[in-house]
Amino acid sequence: MQLTKMTRLSLAVAAALTLAACGNKEEAPADASAAQSGAAAGEVVKLGFAAPLTGPQSHYGEEYKNGVTLAIEDANAEKPTIGGKPVTFELVAEDDQADPKTATQLAQKFVDNQVSGIVGHFNSGTSIPASKIYSDAGLPQVAMATAPAFTQQGYKTTFRSMTSDTQQGSVMGKFVVEKLAAKKIVIVDDRTAYGQGLADEFEKAVKAAGGEVVKREFTNDKATDFAAIITSIKGTAPDVVFFGGADAQSAPMAKQMKRLGLKAPLVSGEMTKTPTFLKLAGKEAEGTIASLAGLPLEKMPKGGDYATRYKARFNADVATYSPYGYDATRVIIAAMKEADSVKPADYLPKLAAINYSGVTSAAWSYDQNGDLKDGGITVYKVEGGEWKVMETIGGAGAAAAPAASAAQ
Template identity: 80%
Template sequence: MSHKLLTISCAVAAALSIAACGKKEEAKPADAAAPAAAPAAAGEVVVKLGFAAPLTGPQAHYGEEYKNGVTLAIEDANAEKPTIDGKPVKFELMAEDDLADPKTATQIAQKFVDAKVNGIIGHFNSGCAIPASKIYSDAGIPQVAMATAPAYTQQGFKTTFRSMTSDTQQGTVMGKFVVETLKAKKIAIIDDRTAYGQGLADEFEKAVKANGGEVVKREFTTDKATDFAAILTALKASSPDVVFYGGADAQSAPMAKQMKRLGLKAPLVSGEMTKTPTFLKLAGKEAEGSIASLAGLPLDQMPKGKDYETRYKARFNADVATYSPYGYDATRAVIEAMKKANSVEPSKYLPTLAKNEYAGVTSSSWAYDDKGDLKDGGITVYKVENGEWKVMQTIGK
């Protein structure tokens, strides 16, 4: 799942082949994952939750899995036959494909406002969530985004909340980890110039330097590139101990392959958008030894992770990849705030969402600070061993 604010594009990789989307990781197509909602019963209040993420293109596997978590949360909430302000309510999902494109994201945001949705889950990409957040703020609609860019919650909006920890924490943890744990002295950094990729790389660079490491090379690419030979050849000359990449698996996977083919012995280290089944599939045997961080605990160590994993697989006939538990908790946190405030009106439940504590799948104390950042959140570091992501260490928990 994160910096130049609105001018930085999030990943729009239409030039890549659909094969790069990692179809194996995708759950079901949008229509199959979320069946048509049943008509509201007489006297039932319909509560609309907007959802936006990339649902087509090279990032579709992120968006679809994220959406599945939101869908499951809504289905679970409706199964409880909730009442708010003395009236039965039915939660409905209004899902939109923002194409991982900032302009499309703002158009969708206005569409949600015009539709008078009661809350927003999304957007997925920081470069989409940031420009859309101004529209939601102006309308007073709470937004719980997967965005991890520090800038998302630094705008001063009272309506912005996160589903995952900020890159300030993740970058800081990983910068210290490569210097102190991996004993790397010379570090090279590449980012994709998106709000997420550059932001994570910036925080990582600060932490490397603060912990006594040397950044021997800083390069950048785009979120559409697949050929990194020139960049990697330049990095090889500086003999780095680690190559850090800020960006998505559509780039980090071919980068890992090309690093091995060029004889770069340094491991590839990256963030949560690399810690995916798709990365393993695309990088193949060259994925071996790659390292990635992910917010929170491993699924089997999450407070309700094992139960969630079982129910998710039964519902979608797919394994949990990365983002769906956080989408689930974001949705349930909004719903619980509505129930506690006894209102579905954004202006009335917003203060409750900001102060409430929810016992979720990913955390037993899902709660926000005064900026909308999650208070509780460790970072888990994973390494590819024998073709699988294996836990190396959980930090900051």
């Protein structure tokens, strides 16, 4: 009986040792695999991204983010090496809610988390206050912001991914006077950095072209009832009503203008030239005119291929901003490769001097302020419920003159 107990004890111990040994054998390959995976991945390079991902402007931010996501996936598929070792780019995306205070908090968070570059913010009103924090940290920022003030602060870390409103406003002001034969013009803006900045530049150009601004009104970026403003401006019998702001406001404005009998067409900027505007405004969208920086997607250097790949990846059509987010991300990565370093201080000079062939431009490069050299504006009009090209003005040097003149 005693021998049987000992035998059983010995067998139990042996079994336990065997199981432990098996466990160690199973863990060893897993650890080795993890080590090999880490070696293959090399350094993880974090790129910060901020835009409105919730709220009434979330459709802008989500599409913008999709472009950045696709750029990072494409870059990683190329198995890049920088500084003699493989790198993997990682997107760190945050929702700034189109709110300046939230944007500055996120900017400090990005700096504290030691991201290597910033794509964003989307809005001028968030990009401008955040840019001070990035500048103090020496962290390059390529933003969608179009307000002139963004690159007029003297920061060496601020760059655009779209044409400045200095150019867009000046082109559109001249366009409505000379091409639409408008003489009496009303201007409304939403008092954001973007909306007011665009309206200011538009007003300068209207007056320079011989047009008259008969009334200027303002609202805010949360408003949806414009009856009082429309009633106020209707008596001036304007030829055109220009709105500086987003589609969440321009769509109900377009509907209410038609319903209150104001026959002047609504003219606006790129935040109105969206599928969302068409959906929100419905049949009252007809006749609305909007400008957009750059070429139409089908005429962009790599627009066709991008549209196909975007559709396959996100099961959606390109709206407006994703190609610019894509190029902004690839430009930062290209600068890192040229510098052979992911350190902001090392690649910042390369970014400033970049000459990159991207989706939106075959010659993406910056002037001394961080503004794009290769600009151009396309004017669209809603016809039959769709945005259709009216005219493309400038680009590849032809549009540089009005932009430079306005900047002076």
